[in-house]
Every structure is written in C-alpha cells, then in structure tokens.
Amino acid sequence: MRNINTNLEKRENKMKIKIMKSVLSVAILAAMTSGVLAAGTTAGTDVDNRASIAYSVGGINQTAINSSEGGNSDPTACTGATECQTSFVVDKKVDLTVTATAGNTPIVPSGTSDHTFTLANTGNDIEYFSLSSVINDATDTFDPTNCTQTVVASSVTGSYLDPTTNTTVNSTSSPLYLAPDDTATITVSCTAPALLNPTTPLINGNTAKVSLVATAIQTAGGTAHTDSPTDTVGKDTVLADGTGSVDALRDAKHSAITTYIIATADLKVKKAPPIVTAMPAGAGAALFHIPGATIQYTIEVSNADGAEAARSLIISDTLPPEYDPATITCSVSGPAVVNTVYPIAVSGTPLAPGCTISGSTVTTGSFTLPGGVGSINTETLTITAKIL
Amino acid sequence: MNINKKLKLLPTIALSALLLVTLQASAVQKGHLKVTSKVQKMVIVNKAGKKSYKFIPAAKVLPGEIVQYNTFFENISNKPATGINIVNPIPKHTVYLPNSANGKNTQSVFSVDGGKHYGKAGTLKVRGTDGKLYPAKPSDYTHIQWHYKGSLAPKAKQAVAFRVRLR
Numbered sequence: 001m002r003n004i005n006t007n008l009e010k011r012e013n014k015m016k017i018k019i020m021k022s023v024l025s026v027a028i029l030a031a032m033t034s035g036v037l038a039a040g041t042t043a044g045t046d047v048d049n050r051a052s053i054a055y056s057v058g059g060i061n062q063t064a065i066n067s068s069e070g071g072n073s074d075p076t077a078c079t080g081a082t083e084c085q086t087s088f089v090v091d092k093k094v095d096l097t098v099t100a101t102a103g104n105t106p107i108v109p110s111g112t113s114d115h116t117f118t119l120a121n122t123g124n125d126i127e128y129f130s131l132s133s134v135i136n137d138a139t140d141t142f143d144p145t146n147c148t149q150t151v152v153a154s155s156v157t158g159s160y161l162d163p164t165t166n167t168t169v170n171s172t173s174s175p176l177y178l179a180p181d182d183t184a185t186i187t188v189s190c191t192a193p194a195l196l197n198p199t200t201p202l203i204n205g206n207t208a209k210v211s212l213v214a215t216a217i218q219t220a221g222g223t224a225h226t227d228s229p230t231d232t233v234g235k236d237t238v239l240a241d242g243t244g245s246v247d248a249l250r251d252a253k254h255s256a257i258t259t260y261i262i263a264t265a266d267l268k269v270k271k272a273p274p275i276v277t278a279m280p281a282g283a284g285a286a287l288f289h290i291p292g293a294t295i296q297y298t299i300e301v302s303n304a305d306g307a308e309a310a311r312s313l314i315i316s317d318t319l320p321p322e323y324d325p326a327t328i329t330c331s332v333s334g335p336a337v338v339n340t341v342y343p344i345a346v347s348g349t350p351l352a353p354g355c356t357i358s359g360s361t362v363t364t365g366s367f368t369l370p371g372g373v374g375s376i377n378t379e380t381l382t383i384t385a386k387i388l
Numbered sequence: 389m390n391i392n393k394k395l396k397l398l399p400t401i402a403l404s405a406l407l408l409v410t411l412q413a414s415a416v417q418k419g420h421l422k423v424t425s426k427v428q429k430m431v432i433v434n435k436a437g438k439k440s441y442k443f444i445p446a447a448k449v450l451p452g453e454i455v456q457y458n459t460f461f462e463n464i465s466n467k468p469a470t471g472i473n474i475v476n477p478i479p480k481h482t483v484y485l486p487n488s489a490n491g492k493n494t495q496s497v498f499s500v501d502g503g504k505h506y507g508k509a510g511t512l513k514v515r516g517t518d519g520k521l522y523p524a525k526p527s528d529y530t531h532i533q534w535h536y537k538g539s540l541a542p543k544a545k546q547a548v549a550f551r552v553r554l555r
Binding site: 039040041045047048049050051052053054055056057058059061062063065066067068069070071072073074075084086087088089090091093124228236238240 | 419462471554
C-alpha cells in the first residue's frame, strides 16, 4: 500500500471588482463644474477677439497697438474693453435625443402597459418640443389600439422666459419646454387589442413595436424647426439632430423604439375519464363500474412554462346523477395559491385553495396559478364518488 | 522793441506754434504698425471621399466647430521695428486647438494664469482641486504670445495665427 501525500496549496482567489462610473456622466459632471454646458455655448452669444502688439523702434519701446478688423495703427485707439473686437455670433443648434429605457414591456390582451422614455435637449438653445407615438411597424405581430405619451417629470428647475411670446413658462407648462441639457421623462402608455384578428388570439411572445417621436418646434404649438436658408450675421438655425428609429437626419426630430410583448397566462384544462379505484365489499378484486364501486377522476388546469400567472381561477364540475352525492369527496393539489397571497411571500406557508361540495357540484376556491418555471405548472382537482 | 515789430513777429510765432502742435498730434495718433485681426471658420470639404479643409468667413458658428484667428501686422513707418511681441487672450467660450499657434519667424509661448507668466507648451502646470500640480491642458490656456524674431522692415507685412474650438 502506498500512501499518497497530496499537498494541496490553499489558494485564495482574489477578485478585484472595479466600479466605474459611466463615462458619459463623468464628462457632463466635469463640464458642469467648469460652468460649460454639455450642449455648447448658448445660441446668440458674441465671441470676441483682440490681439495686442508691443514693439520697439530704434531701441525705444513703443506704446502697444491693439488689432481691429479693419486694421488699426493708433496706439490710443481700441483700448476700451469692447472696442475693436473681431466677433462672430454663436448660432442656434437644434439637437435632441430620445432614448427608450431598456427591456421589453409585458402586456396582456386588452390590457394597458407603460414604457419610460427620456428626451434630452442636446442643442444650445431653449426649445419647445411636441411628442407623438408611431405604432406602425412592419416587423411586429400586432399594433396597439391606442398609445398616449405623458411627460411625468423633467429636470427643469424654475421657469424660463419665452423670447417669442415674452411669457414665463415652467416645467409644468404645456407643451414641453427644455433648456440646453435639460431632460424630460415621458411615459408611453399603450393598449393591446383583445385578439390578433377576429379569428386568431394573441399568444405569448407576440410583439408590438412603438416609437416615441419628439420634435423641436419653433413656437408653442408650432411647426418643426428648419435650417435658416442663408448665412446672416445674427443668430441662425442649424439642424444637427441624428437619425432615430423612425425619423431622418436633420429633421428637427428624434425617436426611439420599444417593444411591448404579450405575456399572458397560457392555460389548458384537461379532464381525465373516471377510473374505478375500489370495489364494494364482496365484489371481488376485479374493478368494474358497478353500483357501490368508487371512481376517481381529475381535472387539471395547467399554465405554461414562462407564462404570466392566471388569477381568479375556479374549477367547477357537476357529477352526473349516477354518482351518489353523499359519497363525493374532493381535494386540490398543486402550486396554486389563494388569490390574496400571490405573489407568494418568502416566509410563511402558501395557502392552498380548497374545494367545496354542494349537491353534486364540486367547486374549488378562487386561486392564482403562476406560470411554470422550467416546466408546466399544473393544479389538480381530484374527485371521488361512489356509483349509485 | 516797438509794438509794430512785435506785431510783425506774432503771425510767425503763431504759425510755428501751430505747426509744432500738429506734428506732435501726428506723432501721438499713428503708431509704426498697423494691426488687423481676421476670424474664419474651418469647414471640412468632402470631395469623392477625400477630406480637405477650407476657410470661410465666420458668420455662423456652432458649438464644436473650429475657428481660425489671423493677426496681420504691417510696418507702416520708415524705420525697422524690433522686439515685436503679440499677445492674444484665448477668446471666451473657446478652447485652444493644440499645436495650432503659428507664424513665420516666430516663437510662441502660452499662459495659464491670465497672462502673468508665459511658458512653452508642455512645460506649463496647473494646480488641481486636490492641491497637486498637473500638466496644463490646452483648455487651461488663457493667453498666447508670439515673439517675432529679428526686425520687421518698413513696408513689410507678417502674420500669426491660431485655431480654437467653440465650446
């Protein structure tokens, strides 16, 4: 026999987890603290420049001369802070970004579900925005019957003066009014039809693709911005927006798309034929459908793997008159719980639904059957009775 | 001197005095150099997949675009000018574009402290919020200074230029 010595070195695996802030948020933070807008210098700002030349002639220092656009040679001229500046005006850049929060939104037939979007003013001027939903998409299964879009929050603090109407607008004004770098949170709420078409139901996995479109508009309730036709020395408009899900480059619009996906219960009901489980006394071992024999049958309700929970289910069955009502028994088994305790709390025992017998009718309590996780979930009502 | 002689002298003295005043006025009003500032916008031209740059008058400038400033200096006197130093504050709302300061026969230095001290690009330092010194970035520059080497002859014209990006 040989003793095998195995020296196992204990090694500790050390994992270093670096938590990195998203680059975008850090960049904006730096810009903000230095007093610079991420969206750029405000439209209409004058940018001035002037150079100053010092020199000597014959070894004697001369008075410095300031530059001007037309040329200056007078050392006494162009000395004031605003004199002789070579300037240009910062133009209005219209730019906006719509993003959809990640993930598909579950929806049930005839139900309404919400999805959250963000709109950011990434231009350099204060803008009004209008919102709309686009529900037609060639790549999805169905279209919602209706979608609405609501501004639920914005980063706007305080109010702005609308220079076109000289009125004060604030974050609760309509339509939406955002300064450069401001964002708005928008909820798009869509309703699914009851059926895919009059003869076809909607099933789990069917999709509806919806885009939220934001348009930068010229005035409250007005039309989209357009490029200024000519260069002027004043503030002109330049469209700089990108291409979104349903809009074009430089059209004063941006959009993002999201998917609503049917996630409903997927139920099947199966009633098994009755089987004889016991014979009356003295009848022998063979099982026959004779008076006094005990029969048993089950009714199973199943909810598919991954389906949504089906709530307020009741299984009810009335036995035919050949069975003695006084001998009926029932029991319920499976993962279903009474409606009030769903979703199941971590601690405590789930309350299973029971069943009641009235005359020849067996009825379960109202219950919720969750969708299966890795398999089908089945709730079984077992009924026994004696043949009259 | 009798009064008649005095009277005869008067116009001559007055005229001389007037001439003297005029000469002094000219000497004060005109420097030896004429300085012109020009601003242009850089646009990228895409010709058959090849990118090139051209400059157009800076009328319409958007954040992110590049602007070039030229400062022309011309010797309009009849004496050579020496020790020429051109100082240009980096315009507000702009960031100096690295390595863009240029000018024939010049040497350029930069300031990060509002024009008090100048140094070569790459040697300047700024103090961070943590108190430590860090190499200065082009976005820290506050001024550019060009030193024109040698002398500028009468009637000669030179120029310096630099580029910035509009914030």
